[in-house]
Amino acid sequence: MIEQPKLSALSGQVENLIEWLASYGASEAGGVTRLLYDPSWRSAQRAIESRMAEIGLLPRYDDAGNLFGRMAGRDPEARVVLTGSHVDTVTGGGKYDGAYGIVAALIAAEYLLARYGPPLKPIEVVSLCEEEGSRFPMTYWGSGRITGVKSREETAGLADANGVTFERAMREAGFGFGRHPAPERSDLECFIELHIEQGQILEREGQSIGIVSHIVGQRRYDITVTGESNHAGTTPMRWRRDAMSTAAALISVLMNRANEDGAGLVATVGRMEVKPNVGNVIAREVTFSLDVRHGDAAVIRAFCEECFRAFDVIAAEHGTSVAIRKWMDEPPVAMDEGLGSAAEDILRTAGIPYRSMTSGAGHDSQVFGTFCPTALLFVPSRGGLSHSPAEFTETEDLERGVKLLIDLLHKLAY
Amino acid sequence: MIEQPKLSALSGQVENLIEWLASYGASEAGGVTRLLYDPSWRSAQRAIESRMAEIGLLPRYDDAGNLFGRMAGRDPEARVVLTGSHVDTVTGGGKYDGAYGIVAALIAAEYLLARYGPPLKPIEVVSLCEEEGSRFPMTYWGSGRITGVKSREETAGLADANGVTFERAMREAGFGFGRHPAPERSDLECFIELHIEQGQILEREGQSIGIVSHIVGQRRYDITVTGESNHAGTTPMRWRRDAMSTAAALISVLMNRANEDGAGLVATVGRMEVKPNVGNVIAREVTFSLDVRHGDAAVIRAFCEECFRAFDVIAAEHGTSVAIRKWMDEPPVAMDEGLGSAAEDILRTAGIPYRSMTSGAGHDSQVFGTFCPTALLFVPSRGGLSHSPAEFTETEDLERGVKLLIDLLHKLAY
Numbered sequence: 001m002i003e004q005p006k007l008s009a010l011s012g013q014v015e016n017l018i019e020w021l022a023s024y025g026a027s028e029a030g031g032v033t034r035l036l037y038d039p040s041w042r043s044a045q046r047a048i049e050s051r052m053a054e055i056g057l058l059p060r061y062d063d064a065g066n067l068f069g070r071m072a073g074r075d076p077e078a079r080v081v082l083t084g085s086h087v088d089t090v091t092g093g094g095k096y097d098g099a100y101g102i103v104a105a106l107i108a109a110e111y112l113l114a115r116y117g118p119p120l121k122p123i124e125v126v127s128l129c130e131e132e133g134s135r136f137p138m139t140y141w142g143s144g145r146i147t148g149v150k151s152r153e154e155t156a157g158l159a160d161a162n163g164v165t166f167e168r169a170m171r172e173a174g175f176g177f178g179r180h181p182a183p184e185r186s187d188l189e190c191f192i193e194l195h196i197e198q199g200q201i202l203e204r205e206g207q208s209i210g211i212v213s214h215i216v217g218q219r220r221y222d223i224t225v226t227g228e229s230n231h232a233g234t235t236p237m238r239w240r241r242d243a244m245s246t247a248a249a250l251i252s253v254l255m256n257r258a259n260e261d262g263a264g265l266v267a268t269v270g271r272m273e274v275k276p277n278v279g280n281v282i283a284r285e286v287t288f289s290l291d292v293r294h295g296d297a298a299v300i301r302a303f304c305e306e307c308f309r310a311f312d313v314i315a316a317e318h319g320t321s322v323a324i325r326k327w328m329d330e331p332p333v334a335m336d337e338g339l340g341s342a343a344e345d346i347l348r349t350a351g352i353p354y355r356s357m358t359s360g361a362g363h364d365s366q367v368f369g370t371f372c373p374t375a376l377l378f379v380p381s382r383g384g385l386s387h388s389p390a391e392f393t394e395t396e397d398l399e400r401g402v403k404l405l406i407d408l409l410h411k412l413a414y
Numbered sequence: 415m416i417e418q419p420k421l422s423a424l425s426g427q428v429e430n431l432i433e434w435l436a437s438y439g440a441s442e443a444g445g446v447t448r449l450l451y452d453p454s455w456r457s458a459q460r461a462i463e464s465r466m467a468e469i470g471l472l473p474r475y476d477d478a479g480n481l482f483g484r485m486a487g488r489d490p491e492a493r494v495v496l497t498g499s500h501v502d503t504v505t506g507g508g509k510y511d512g513a514y515g516i517v518a519a520l521i522a523a524e525y526l527l528a529r530y531g532p533p534l535k536p537i538e539v540v541s542l543c544e545e546e547g548s549r550f551p552m553t554y555w556g557s558g559r560i561t562g563v564k565s566r567e568e569t570a571g572l573a574d575a576n577g578v579t580f581e582r583a584m585r586e587a588g589f590g591f592g593r594h595p596a597p598e599r600s601d602l603e604c605f606i607e608l609h610i611e612q613g614q615i616l617e618r619e620g621q622s623i624g625i626v627s628h629i630v631g632q633r634r635y636d637i638t639v640t641g642e643s644n645h646a647g648t649t650p651m652r653w654r655r656d657a658m659s660t661a662a663a664l665i666s667v668l669m670n671r672a673n674e675d676g677a678g679l680v681a682t683v684g685r686m687e688v689k690p691n692v693g694n695v696i697a698r699e700v701t702f703s704l705d706v707r708h709g710d711a712a713v714i715r716a717f718c719e720e721c722f723r724a725f726d727v728i729a730a731e732h733g734t735s736v737a738i739r740k741w742m743d744e745p746p747v748a749m750d751e752g753l754g755s756a757a758e759d760i761l762r763t764a765g766i767p768y769r770s771m772t773s774g775a776g777h778d779s780q781v782f783g784t785f786c787p788t789a790l791l792f793v794p795s796r797g798g799l800s801h802s803p804a805e806f807t808e809t810e811d812l813e814r815g816v817k818l819l820i821d822l823l824h825k826l827a828y
């Protein structure tokens with residue numbers, strides 16, 4: 001057990017660095033926009049690079065644009081303890097999503113080095129180049145390249161909203177030429193990511209830290225109901241093949257079943273397109289989205305199978321047909337139990353309120369999670385808000401997260 | 415009882431005239447587009463004007479663009495028996511909607527004049543200038559002007575999709591200058607409209623003629639559910655305020671209640687707009703249309719009251735709110751019982767299968783219906799299709815309608 005760093009030593013520093021990083025890509029409306037390889041993104045990476053050097057880390061990019069700051073270890077054989085998060089944001093995002101994990105890692109590294117000197121095992125702070133998929137239709141580019149899950153070939157044909165290709169954007173930012181080391185790593189011992197919850201569970205329950213046990217699996221579907229357009233006035237109810245009426249019944253099945261579940265399954269229908277979408281014409285076709293998530297793939301499968309069986313019955317009653325297209329099926333990813341227990345020990349000892357939880361959102365940790373032991377640690381998000389300028393976490397919670405990261409890195413690397 | 419005109423005398427004539435009128439505004443795809451005052455509309459009115467003159471009617475426009483063909487009556491005191499329908503179409507409409515009523519009136523007038531000479535009461539064939547509201551956001555301009563329900567002032571500010579004002583379009587077509595008589599009429603004895611059903615009731619039941627007792631009343635609403643946007647992965651079901659989930663439940667209430675009704679009420683949700691309409695974001699706001707129709711205003715009122723009470727309960731359960739905006743509330747309009755009985759006598763004697771029914775769609779007859787005794791008579795529509803190039807009625811049914819019109823006009827005016 002190391003001597004607890006005093007909260008006062010960190011006081012102000014987290015907030016200052018959050019504001020500092022948010023200044024790269026800041027909009028007047030208070031939001032932050034740093035899209036992969038764009039000028040704001042580049043200036044943020046350069047600023048982090050300078051900061052790394054200032055605090056005694058050796059900065060290095062890989063050829064995808066991930067930025068690492070290395071604290072050499074005394075054991076030449078030891079593998080790397082990696083910590084950080086992603087530097088990119090959504091368009092008009094907040095100051096904390098991704099950024100907090102990088103800032104926390106920088107502060108922790110600086111503190112550990114100043115207080116304890118070089119670690120036994122090398123510690124690296126990482127500013128991952130991309131997680132959000134906000135500029136190009138691809139997510140987890142940074143962690144995907146490090147873990148070898150994604151290859152350069154997958155960017156072929158990708159372009160942003162302005163028609164700039166992925167390849168050109170990467171090269172204009174100075175990457176993709178082989179000037180930097182290839183991204184794939186084979187020397188990682190573990191990955192630790194500190195992140196805002198982007199949900200309300202910690203806040204509502206008065207917890208400061210969430211130790212993620214699983215990142216949920218998710219399935220996404222487009223569900224299309226096909227009926228027949230007809231005149232809203234002259235077609236008796238009994239002869240209708242109303243795609244909207246069917247869709248409403250199907251969505252009600254999904255919502256009722258999800259509400260009954262009670263064990264953490266979430267199901268969302270967030271999008272609907274209606275044809276012809278005219279008030280006095282019976283809908284011919286309704287397509288709606290379905291997003292289902294849970295920590296256990298079997299629960300997701302059972303939910304979908306049960307609901308889809310009911311769909312067939314309802315559609316037959318309505319004289320309509322239902323086509324179900326699954327376009328995403330990601331299994332849940334377990335975080336490392338040993339790292340979770342280590343975090344739990346620290347928090348219990350420090351008397352900090354925490355809970356184990358699943359992450360309903362995707363994170364770089366789910367890519368690392370099948371590659372090396374990984375810990376994902378949450379701090380509360382006020383109102384659960386994220387991907388918005390209103391994103392906010394109390395300073396006290398930010399500092400408790402940093403403190404946990406310091407203790408955990410010390411435990412793992414010293 | 416007049417001598418029955420032989421079907422063979424009409425054979426081919428109805429079809430020929432339907433094709434003739436459809437040639438004005440015909441598209442290559444087989445549809446017809448005659449929008450108020452546009453070149454196709456003008457050429458159609460000119461062609462009908464010529465036809466009226468050829469068959470011995472005296473053509474005359476009013477200053478709104480309604481075209482009348484008058485057969486003078488022997489009784490100088492007698493009021494006018496008016497028959498016809500609207501010449502305008504929707505964009506890409508069929509050959510029968512409106513056109514059939516004009517064609518049938520022309521054939522009937524020609525037949526009666528040739529066979530029986532001048533009637534006792536004047537008969538006028540009318541080609542009403544506008545019913546559909548397809549070019550400008552206003553319906554029933556033709557019948558509305560004749561009956562005084564609509565005034566010139568109501569066109570102020572109206573423009574078509576190209577920005578052409580109603581006033582300019584009217585003047586370019588040669589109307590609105592006071593060159594023609596003012597549209598309002600005070601000399602009508604009755605109005606008789608023959609029209610395609612635009613529904614499937616006659617076809618499915620094997621009837622040739624529908625005698626309309628009422629044109630349904632209709633209410634239209636925009637219903638807005640307001641909840642809260644949130645992350646689809648990180649927001650447990652129990653904390654959601656999901657506008658889509660609520661909307662699906664409300665629509666299910668409407669549909670279930672309408673299906674239970676069994677007495678001819680129809681309810682349609684044909685349009686939905688979702689915000690933000692993103693698959694992995696819980697919907698903040700859903701607005702959907704509601705169109706409710708029935709021949710009895712009290713039935714519509716009871717339906718809406720009952721459903722809207724249920725809405726409040728459901729929204730409260732979901733933590734959402736519901737705003738209900740009524741933007742149309744048209745009472746049912748009764749057709750004239752005497753004219754209906756006269757039509758029934760003719761059909762019964764001729765052994766033609768018919769039924770009494772309500773009209774779920776709006777027609778010029780609903781404007782005339784509160785102004786003078788009015789009869790609305792339907793012939794079947796194949797598959798109930800209308801407002802489409804696929805609109806079709808069997809020749810035999812078209813001819814039976816014309817025959818009924820001939821007999822009815824003879825009964826009323828000779």
